[in-house]
Amino acid sequence: MNHRLPNHPDLPRPVDPRKAPSRPDDPSSKVLHVGGPNVGDRAVFDRYVDQIFDRRWFTNGGEVVQKFEQKLQQYLGVKHCITVCNATIGLQLACHALNLTGEVIVPAFTFVATPHAVQWEGLKPVFADVDPVTHTVDAEHVESLINENTSAILGVHLWGTPCNTQRLAEVAQRHQVSLFYDAAHAFGCSNGGKMIGNFGNCEVFSFHATKFFNTFEGGAIATNDDALAHKIRLMQNFGFAAMDQVVHLGTNAKMPEVCAAMGLSVFANIDDILQCNRRNYQTYARLLNGVPGLNLMSYNSQQQTNYQYIVTEVDEADFGLSRDALMYHLHGAGIRARRYFFPGCHRMQPYLSRRNESPGAPESLPQTERLCDRVLCLPTGNCVDESDIHRVCKTIQSVRDRRGLSNLHAPRRVAG
Numbered sequence: 001m002n003h004r005l006p007n008h009p010d011l012p013r014p015v016d017p018r019k020a021p022s023r024p025d026d027p028s029s030k031v032l033h034v035g036g037p038n039v040g041d042r043a044v045f046d047r048y049v050d051q052i053f054d055r056r057w058f059t060n061g062g063e064v065v066q067k068f069e070q071k072l073q074q075y076l077g078v079k080h081c082i083t084v085c086n087a088t089i090g091l092q093l094a095c096h097a098l099n100l101t102g103e104v105i106v107p108a109f110t111f112v113a114t115p116h117a118v119q120w121e122g123l124k125p126v127f128a129d130v131d132p133v134t135h136t137v138d139a140e141h142v143e144s145l146i147n148e149n150t151s152a153i154l155g156v157h158l159w160g161t162p163c164n165t166q167r168l169a170e171v172a173q174r175h176q177v178s179l180f181y182d183a184a185h186a187f188g189c190s191n192g193g194k195m196i197g198n199f200g201n202c203e204v205f206s207f208h209a210t211k212f213f214n215t216f217e218g219g220a221i222a223t224n225d226d227a228l229a230h231k232i233r234l235m236q237n238f239g240f241a242a243m244d245q246v247v248h249l250g251t252n253a254k255m256p257e258v259c260a261a262m263g264l265s266v267f268a269n270i271d272d273i274l275q276c277n278r279r280n281y282q283t284y285a286r287l288l289n290g291v292p293g294l295n296l297m298s299y300n301s302q303q304q305t306n307y308q309y310i311v312t313e314v315d316e317a318d319f320g321l322s323r324d325a326l327m328y329h330l331h332g333a334g335i336r337a338r339r340y341f342f343p344g345c346h347r348m349q350p351y352l353s354r355r356n357e358s359p360g361a362p363e364s365l366p367q368t369e370r371l372c373d374r375v376l377c378l379p380t381g382n383c384v385d386e387s388d389i390h391r392v393c394k395t396i397q398s399v400r401d402r403r404g405l406s407n408l409h410a411p412r413r414v415a416g
């Protein structure tokens with residue numbers, strides 16, 4: 001998520017140097033982004049890059065990628081971890097390797113890459129609603145959508161919060177469909193003491209620059225299924241089993257060496273990044289506690305999360321202002337808070353037209369639609385420090401205090 005589309009008004013943009021603050025040391029002029037990259041240990045990165053140049057081995061599963069994959073397997077406690085160029089292609093490989101057909105049930109409250117990967121494979125994503133507390137897919141609704149065309153359930157561990165993996169496994173088992181996960185947000189998270197990466201048939205991580213763990217661009221597919229891992233590895237490299245030996249349909253989904261070097265440099269710092277995220281979350285929790293109508297997501301103690309997203313819900317009635325009005329005010333103060341996955345995948349193309357074409361099949365997803373109108377994510381990551389968070393929370397408080405005093409819905413039109 002947070003892919004930068006140059007002309008999209010909601011997305012963070014690089015600061016125009018001509019409009020850069022005149023006092024660059026002034027912390028109140030620093031633009032704060034959601035999804036600013038977590039930076040690993042640069043000395044470690046440089047060392048690997050030197051090796052890559054010395055060896056002149058840039059891609060095709062070289063030493064750095066191999067080392068990174070071993071490290072991933074170890075960290076996740078999973079048998080196989082196959083690196084890929086990004087998670088979207090990783091999800092496509094997973095669909096293909098699982099021999100899916102017909103319909104795949106996905107949550108509507110997710111980044112659009114989830115249904116796009118399914119659709120791109122010629123399958124039909126069928127949207128399920130989410131749980132209002134965890135924001136992950138509602139297992140009861142999933143089960144009600146299963147029919148003879150359903151071949152899989154694709155859960156999303158949104159914000160690093162694990163899905164109800166037990167219930168979903170029961171549903172998948174009962175109906176004999178595959179179960180796999182979009183774990184784009186969930187690197188380093190666990191559920192009941194088991195690391196994400198070990199659930200379902202396979203799980204797909206994203207290492208995009210905005211994610212908790214980044215390799216610039218990249219991803220990995222984790223699985224404990226030997227046969228599935230073998231197939232995915234073939235598919236990831238054009239179906240090559242050995243030199244001149246193509247034994248399977250394949251594509252190019254390889255991770256280059258330099259991205260694996262980035263991954264190893266993040267591993268060197270991963271505890272610090274996690275600690276920083278946790279500290280940021282706790283600071284937000286302390287400062288936002290008691291702001292009426294603004295609820296910070298809380299986490300279940302059975303689950304370990306990476307705190308990569310500071311997820312709040314704005315209740316317009318209690319807060320006194322809409323989520324969007326608050327967001328635009330924060331933007332005006334250089335705080336690029338983001339609403340997420342607005343307006344919901346089921347209301348994006350090509351899925352919106354599909355819905356309009358079959359009016360007999362209503363896709364009313366009340367919880368998804370409610371969250372799309374309420375969720376606001378605030379800046380965090382290892383580029384954001386405590387004073388930045390104070391600034392964000394103070395701004396929120398002052399916007400709330402001034403609500404109703406001026407025309408807050410149009411902050412640029414000054415009254416009088």
Ligand SMILES: *Cc1c(COP(=O)(O)O)cnc(C)c1O
Nearest residue numbers: 001086087088111113184206208
């Ligand atoms: C970022 C993201 C993806 C796509 O990951 P890429 O590595 O950018 O392809 C998929 N699903 C979710 C939920 C995401 O947030």
